[in-house]
Amino acid sequence: MSNQGNQTVFLSTIVLISTFGGLLFGYDTGVINGALSTMTIALGLNAYTEGIVVSSLLIGAAIGSVSGGRLSDAVGRRRTILYLAVLFFFAALGCAAAASIPFMVACRFLLGLAVGGSAVTVPAFLAEMAPAERRGQLVTRNELMIVTGQLLAFVINAIIGVTMSGSGQVWRYMLSIAALPAIILFFGMLKVPESPRWLLVKGRDQEALQVLRQIREEQQAKTELSEIQATLAEEAGVKKATLKDLAVPWVRRIVLIGIGLSVVQQVTGVNSVMYYGTEILKNAGFSMEAALIGNTANGVISVLAVLVGMWLLGKVGRRPLLLAGLLGTTSSHLLIGISSQILAGSAALPYVVLALTVTFLAFMQGTLGPVVWLMLAEIFPLRIRGLCMGICVFCLWITNFFIGLFFPVFLTTVGLSSTFFIFAALGFASIVFVKICVPETKGFTLEQLEHNFRNYGDSAIQKARTKPM
Secondary structure, three states: OOHHHHHHHHHHHHHHHHOHHHHHHHHHHHOHHHHHHHHHHHHOOOHHHHHHHHHHHHHHHHHHHHHHHHHHHHHOHHHHHHHHHHHHHHHHHHHHHOOOHHHHHHHHHHHHHHHHHHHHHHHHHHHHHOOHHHHHHHHHHHHHHHHHHHHHHHHHHHHHHHHOOOOOOHHHHHHHOOHHHHHHHHHHHOOOOOOHHHHHHOOOHHHHHHHHHHHOOHHHHHHHHHHHHHHHHHOOOOOOOOHHHHHOHHHHHHHHHHHHHHHHHHHOOHHHHHHHHHHHHHHHOOOHHHHHHHHHHHHHHHHHHHHHHHHHHOOOOHHHHHHHHHHHHHHHHHHHHHHHHHOOOOOOHHHHHHHHHHHHHHHHHHHHHHHHHHHHHHOOOHHHHHHHHHHHHHHHHHHHHHHHHHHHHHHHHOHHHHHHHHHHHHHHHHHHHHHHHOOOOOOOOHHHHHHHHHOOOOOHHHHHHOOOO
8 A cells, every 4th residue: 555545544544533532422412312211210300300311411511612622722632532532431331320310410411521522622633633625524524423323322222212112221221332432432542643733732843743744645744734833933922822812803703603603503403303302203193112213214314414414515615505504404493383283183293293303404414513513623723722612612512401401391381383483583593693704614724714814804704705615
């Protein structure tokens, strides 16, 4: 194999191993979907305590996203992912062993710390390892692994739920399986090098060049090293990233864009489907076993849609994909709300709702899912990337927390139809935000994007908006 072939294989191996963090993210957020019904009986949950158990992971993820970003800036992306693998392992086993609501909530919170930390660290690590021309494709592989983890959770839930129907302990088996990918992630990351950009920030230039030579051609490695060094030289007078950096107008602007993108992704209600999909289908009229099996369709379409989205990212700009995705998800919400009213009590309703949730996820996971995570990994300057991504992903998880907490309450009190009309209204507001505020980032290196944002006010961002697709 040629030297270039070895570099390509090694980079692909790095991506595969590190994205097991995304697989764990997906499995641990998706497994509750099928485990909740039997857990409700075993632990004596009601609509409110269901929301608390589900959302305790999300508040942990919000905190983990901030602390994970800061930790990765301090000790490195690689070491942070190793720490997260250990936390994933023990928290998953704790959830499976829980005998009370408080213990379950505590373990779900710890699991959330790992989920939030991986949500920040893995995309940043991938963005810093990837060459500019492949960044979109490689970073969105983490999104593919997230939805693959959710699909695995749905399939395993269905298999265990159907074959062990009647067992009060079925949810414990579902939750414990999450410990296995954590083992693979830990031992795999022991063989993975550190991000060259992080090494350069720490003044370890020779180590950075050695890593670049492992994943780039010689000339490309030297050129990229020089570009990163030039960017760092520009920022030589900048102190360590703190919240005071947000006082700089151009930094504050991109942080607000990042927060907006994070909120937009979550107010689509995607995680109401991923956490409560089985409950939604039961509410529409399916039996428990049929709902578990039908819910696997949500996982399958999510994986297929992300694959299509990864292909589209190489062909189409980020903004057009965001707008197309929001139009599709908002329309799906409207149709779910309307059909739930028109077909109430009909035998056709559960199948219509399943078809529309699948359509919703096709738009969501093929556009908004991968694009938002990619843009969050792209738009922030190197020195404050961990801090800013942490802030934005914190806002993402807080939004997710409130949706996870209140969705079962809304489903019980106002019904399926009104709940999805609320999501549709939020979707219209999101379309307006993206149209007015979000710039194009496709086709720029990370260093060029930083230069464009720094010089916002003349034509830099306008050029970014109108960059050919």
